Amino acid sequence: MARIEKCYELAREIYAEHQVDVDAAVARLEKVPVSIHAWQGDDVTGFENTSHALTGGCQVTGSYPGRARTADELRDDLDAALKLIPGRHRVNLQGHQVDKMLPGVDRDGFTLENFSGWLDWAAARNLTGLDLAPAFYSHPNLKDGLSLSHPDAGIRRFWIDHGRACRKIGADFAKKLGSACICNFWAPDGFKDTPSDRLAPRRRLLASLDECFAEKISGDLVRDAIESKLFGIGAESCTVGSHEFCMLYAMRKKKMLCFDSGHFHPTESIADKLSAIFCMMDEILLHVSRGVHWDSDHVTVLNDELLSIAREAAVYGYLDKVHLALDYFDASINRIAAWVIGCRDLQKALLIAFLEPPRACQLEKQGDFTGRLAAQEDAKSLPWGAVWDYFCYRHDLPAGMGFMDEIRAYEKKIMEIRK
Ligand SMILES: C[C@H](O)[C@H](O)[C@@H](O)C(=O)CO
Numbered sequence: 220m221a222r223i224e225k226c227y228e229l230a231r232e233i234y235a236e237h238q239v240d241v242d243a244a245v246a247r248l249e250k251v252p253v254s255i256h257a258w259q260g261d262d263v264t265g266f267e268n269t270s271h272a273l274t275g276g277c278q279v280t281g282s283y284p285g286r287a288r289t290a291d292e293l294r295d296d297l298d299a300a301l302k303l304i305p306g307r308h309r310v311n312l313q314g315h316q317v318d319k320m321l322p323g324v325d326r327d328g329f330t331l332e333n334f335s336g337w338l339d340w341a342a343a344r345n346l347t348g349l350d351l352a353p354a355f356y357s358h359p360n361l362k363d364g365l366s367l368s369h370p371d372a373g374i375r376r377f378w379i380d381h382g383r384a385c386r387k388i389g390a391d392f393a394k395k396l397g398s399a400c401i402c403n404f405w406a407p408d409g410f411k412d413t414p415s416d417r418l419a420p421r422r423r424l425l426a427s428l429d430e431c432f433a434e435k436i437s438g439d440l441v442r443d444a445i446e447s448k449l450f451g452i453g454a455e456s457c458t459v460g461s462h463e464f465c466m467l468y469a470m471r472k473k474k475m476l477c478f479d480s481g482h483f484h485p486t487e488s489i490a491d492k493l494s495a496i497f498c499m500m501d502e503i504l505l506h507v508s509r510g511v512h513w514d515s516d517h518v519t520v521l522n523d524e525l526l527s528i529a530r531e532a533a534v535y536g537y538l539d540k541v542h543l544a545l546d547y548f549d550a551s552i553n554r555i556a557a558w559v560i561g562c563r564d565l566q567k568a569l570l571i572a573f574l575e576p577p578r579a580c581q582l583e584k585q586g587d588f589t590g591r592l593a594a595q596e597d598a599k600s601l602p603w604g605a606v607w608d609y610f611c612y613r614h615d616l617p618a619g620m621g622f623m624d625e626i627r628a629y630e631k632k633i634m635e636i637r638k
């Protein structure tokens with residue numbers, strides 16, 4: 220331990236030479252909650268016990284042992300992960316991750332009763348809140364790849380009512396937990412092959428969303444967000460809720476725009492979009508993920524993309540308006556490790572952003588772009604790792620990959636015996 224403190228002292232000295240206050244950076248990181256996506260733990264299956272296949276253009280691959288089969292198991296797994304992630308965080312649910320099913324009640328009729336176990340669990344933990352996203356997929360009413368934009372009014376009604384139900388449950392979560400619930404609307408609607416009519420489904424999606432949001436709910440209780448996608452598996456030719464559609468909807472209807480980092484062209488970075496959005500919008504939801512080829516949902520790692528997203532979210536002083544959420548699913552590795560590694564990497568990226576020396580910005584202001592490049596590159600070898608280790612130590616958590624011992628023990632005792 221003495222070594223961690225010693226290294227931290229040295230790092231503090233070095234950063235001070237670069238006009239960076241390390242203690243302030245640590246204090247900032249302390250205050251950033253990440254919304255941890257519960258669906259990494261159950262492979263997005265939910266707990267309706269209706270054996271619906273995963274549909275809607277997402278795929279979970281791998282058969283690593285230990286998928287949570289019930290909400291109780293999922294909560295145990297989240298407990299195991301949360302213990303290994305420094306700081307206070309939130310948990311993000313999908314609208315089919317019910318705690319219990321009630322006879323004759325489907326998604327369009329879900330109420331808090333279906334999710335009550337989650338609320339009790341969150342209240343008993345030190346969570347900063349619970350988020351809930353309607354699940355417009357993995358259900359027989361996703362017909363021909365369409366939910367909210369389906370031509371059949373009865374189908375649209377089912378999904379609209381599911382959206383409305385989730386907002387009400389979110390409000391109930393918020394009342395008890397004292398923190399607004401983020402209700403993110405992502406509809407998988409799309410076409411495998413070129414549609415003859417792209418306009419009508421988009422008009423129907425627009426009308427359905429208006430109905431979903433018709434009930435006025437205070438922003439202190441629910442923050443609505445809308446998420447676009449480039450394409451999904453089996454919906455390669457047209458996505459109804461495209462980026463333009465969602466951005467304009469959010470702007471016009473005063474909703475939050477959700478950027479999922481796996482939902483854009485591979486060479487397109489959402490980091491560059493944040494400052495553009497903040498010129499005209501006040502709040503944003505980030506789904507932090509990692510796209511690899513056609514898969515939008517690999518575990519986040521500390522790569523250039525994550526560093527630039529965290530940097531752009533942090534450096535202009537609007538981090539309080541950026542809601543950070545994880546969104547990936549990998550069933551080929553230990554699911555708890557997937558949460559812990561991805562979340563800690565996001566926190567590391569934020570810490571690196573908080574520790575950014577002012578030099579590069581100063582040189583840029585003077586028009587010295589060569590100096591700026593030199594300063595940006597020099598900053599890369601500053602000892603942020605010593606600061607991260609100290610942050611973990613303050614939280615009584617192992618630095619490095621020490622967290623794997625606990626994960627392995629939990630895997631042996633609990634996960635390996637799940638069938
Ligand atoms: C579980 C969904 O995949 C997720 O919530 C949604 O945000 C998404 O990114 C779909 O690709």
Ligand SMILES: [Mn+2]
Binds near residue numbers: 405479
């Ligand atoms: Mn997403």
